Amino acid sequence: MDSETLLARITDYASRPNPYPLYAELREAGPVVEQADGSCMVGTYHEIAALLHDPRMSADPRSRTTPSPYEVQLQPPFLALDDPEHHRLRNAAMRPFGPPHSPGRVAAMRGEIVQLTKDLAEGLQEGRQIDVVDDFAYPLPVTVICRLLGVPPEDEPLFHAWTTAIIAGADIGPESDTAERDRAARQARQELGQYLVGLAEQRRGRPTGDMLSDFINEPDPAFRLTEEELAATTVLLFLAGHETTVNLIANGVLTLLRHPDELSRLRADPGLLPQAVEELLRYEPPVHMRERSPLVDIDIAGTKIAAGTSIVLGLASGSRDPVRFREPDRFDPTRPDNEHFGFGSGIHLCYGAPLARAEAESALGALIPHLSTAQLVQDPPPYRQSAMLRGPRHLPIHL
Template structure:
């Protein structure tokens, strides 16, 4: 495949008409592991090359290192979250957040949430079992992780309608094309980001000096080994966790329901052996990852990847979902197989930016899928494929209608 063809293939992947099944296009893309795009960026689509770059200190997550940022949010004036920073700044902020979220300082936080997660899921399912038709997204996969992340951060659950609109507009900006997208769409995303940050800043101020178990309260008055986060850093961290803490999990749960209903043999095994959910979720993260690609990485210096030289300052896109289906690494990659050995998928990325909330997302998906299918009566899909959301980055159904027999 020529570079021009590979560029065209990636543009077809980004087109919404390909959202229901981009995997044949990923197979085309892998014929050129590192493909230069017409705008000067590079797309990397094979497992070993993606993994190497995710561990390469010469790959920058800071959009300021791009020669031509172009991205509407890349040059914003506010303090970026640690996901958009490089070491050592990234490492410091991530350590400070992790003190209150997981090991080594809070090693049991996620596991201690298990009773609360079960209780939330049970309440949601109690409202579903009597319905003939369910929208898995609106009725279950969305309210579950939103309730959890609001509880962890200390965001009032009743404010969800306000931040839901902001988050939708911000997520839409992940796919913005500065050449083809309207200025109105760009302004809408920027305005939503400002509104969400202002809301979180106001919430942070209300928590200062008040002891509380939520993350905002803890960060507001925390003096750890790395010092104290500034208000701007706390708001950026909360903004990241609020969005990432539910958007990706919604897709993981919804894609899981869809995949299991498409594979009734696996679903029947899971019902007989609920412990199988652990490896089932790992296979879902490989087979239908909620984050399909990582855009807007930059080359700190000239990089040679698969015999292709990527010049310093070039934009690099890592197509995680393509790497997860790479036959050079995974045997029979298009087969959904929870028994797959040594499943080192890219569902949560890799390297220093390995997903901060991965342990929580795993547990949420395990509980949600097990309990849902334990209680639903002979569920079947109303439409296959379902309608998909616009985003090619955070790919998942906008609605998933299921009817109980």
């Protein structure tokens, strides 16, 4: 088929269960593959790495030739900004989360993560059917991020509807008419932002030790956020703090059940679990694509790209590039030199990665002892709509 249709075919929902043959086609046609809608795709490891580290590449949707109205009309989160704005807001967001300003935040959560995992695992009884997503992969990270931010978990039904709409609006694809999707995403993002800012304001002058409290009571004027910046930052942290981890855990269970020999190896040697999580981030990553655009005309592997052109970076494709990884389509929990794109790369490298790793290790460590006789009820399972944040919508298994 014509390589100019690759983005449309990859983002087609029918490809969600297994986009990897299309990624192989992308790499074969690349490094740069021009698309029918005027965008480009890049799916090879070294070119993606170079572009993620190239200061001429912009993450800001407003720098694109045809930016989305949804993205332009709202204050972008720092993930969708360039330096120096990105650097300032990222630093402000990191202060209440991790080192050097709050070095113990994630470490202090490890005990809670283990306890939450144990509580969820109590319901895992032989002969029972469970949904790994609804019963385990979703409750764990959403509870953790609620506790970190200081959000009441009883409001979770509101969060679920908001985050579903926001993620749909941020998806990558060549759809011709996204007006309604973008409107719903914009409204959801505004409502979630107002909700989080409202919670933070309740703690102004009355610190409660959570991240919303730290943001609103920031003592350094250089790191104080405006109301719009606080809304954009906290929405991003709430979304990033659980959505990708849900996919990581669910994809992990699905992969282990499809590879019983590796599951047995991990049961026999739990010390391999950290390496296994890294391999899952490469083999079945929670984030498949990111969009960038050049600020000036650039050359990528001999292809001239005009400033403002949308360039879709196939992160999941790069993490299976045979030029970089030996036997890339084989799941190997002991794989050495595993520098994947599971958390991105460059200045936008996910700073929540240590938390996601801790949650995934705890969740899979608790689930693996129950998986030796487990069976998938449906394979492939039903997938979420998003092509960018790819993972099962449900994962029913019989224990």
